[in-house]
Amino acid sequence: MAVADRLGLEFISGLGLAPVAFVELAARLGVHRLGFAPQPIVAPANAPAWSLRDNPALVRDLGKALADNAAAIDLGEGFLIMPGVEIADAEADIDLFAGLGARRLNACVLEPDRPRAVAQFALLAELAAARHLPVTVEFMPHMACGSLADAIDLVRATGAANAEVLVDAMHLHGSGSSAADLAAVPAGLIGHAQLCDARVAGFYPEYFDDARCNRPAPGEGVLPLAAFVAAIPADVTIGLELPMLARVEAGESLEALLASAIAATRALLTGVPA
Numbered sequence: 001m002a003v004a005d006r007l008g009l010e011f012i013s014g015l016g017l018a019p020v021a022f023v024e025l026a027a028r029l030g031v032h033r034l035g036f037a038p039q040p041i042v043a044p045a046n047a048p049a050w051s052l053r054d055n056p057a058l059v060r061d062l063g064k065a066l067a068d069n070a071a072a073i074d075l076g077e078g079f080l081i082m083p084g085v086e087i088a089d090a091e092a093d094i095d096l097f098a099g100l101g102a103r104r105l106n107a108c109v110l111e112p113d114r115p116r117a118v119a120q121f122a123l124l125a126e127l128a129a130a131r132h133l134p135v136t137v138e139f140m141p142h143m144a145c146g147s148l149a150d151a152i153d154l155v156r157a158t159g160a161a162n163a164e165v166l167v168d169a170m171h172l173h174g175s176g177s178s179a180a181d182l183a184a185v186p187a188g189l190i191g192h193a194q195l196c197d198a199r200v201a202g203f204y205p206e207y208f209d210d211a212r213c214n215r216p217a218p219g220e221g222v223l224p225l226a227a228f229v230a231a232i233p234a235d236v237t238i239g240l241e242l243p244m245l246a247r248v249e250a251g252e253s254l255e256a257l258l259a260s261a262i263a264a265t266r267a268l269l270t271g272v273p274a
Helices: 019-028 056-068 087-099 113-129 148-158 169-175 179-183 207-213 225-231 247-248 254-270
Strands: 007-009 035-036 072-079 105-110 135-138 163-169 191-193 238-240
Touching: 007 254, 019 056, 019 247, 019 254, 056 087, 072 087, 072 179, 087 225, 105 113, 113 135, 113 148, 113 163, 113 225, 135 247, 148 163, 163 169, 169 179, 169 191, 169 207, 179 225, 191 225, 225 247, 225 254, 238 254, 247 254
Parallel strands: 007 035, 007 238, 035 072, 072 105, 105 135, 135 163, 163 191, 191 238
Antiparallel strands: none
């Protein structure tokens, strides 16, 4: 996969931009693989609210924007496996992403009951497979699925042929693993990767606040990102997962910040300094 085709921009990086505006921003920055969720996850306080659920006009506008800009939803987000929630109730969201031509779905596991977590993720994989979609599970430190090994075990426990692991650079190191551990993962288990830097190569008290709202761009933190990129299979999308809420709320341009980060990311992917 060519570098230009491999680079993605994850939904949280857009800080709640309206769907069409996010697609157009990414296109101006030369990125055509996008992450999306049905509604904003993190946004500035004054950002307008929107939702793709029960808004057919907005869904049509997004579909047209994707087509007009030769873009695609590489990752459909917002699927949670957690206590008291039935993943079957998310079937409308699965249909939403399938209708928009999404290439895969991603789930986070907050369910501490392992047999239930396995059963719920297996059901998500089954529902996705019926729409010809693969699924990934994303691990996060100090969560029910808290490490690379946990995610691999969960995928294997489902027995689902369309299930893989999503690996986020911050979460890989935050959970105590390394690029060497990632490089040792058997072929076919890594389905998607997310890239950012971090101010600490491990877990720390403000970890989740930073992960959700404020991450350093590649090269602005301490993570060994060249080794991370080298460990990702060459046919796997690497999405820039880069919320910079504090900087945008302080008046910096989101587009300028992302342009600089994308240049740094392309340099990592090519091995050529920006």
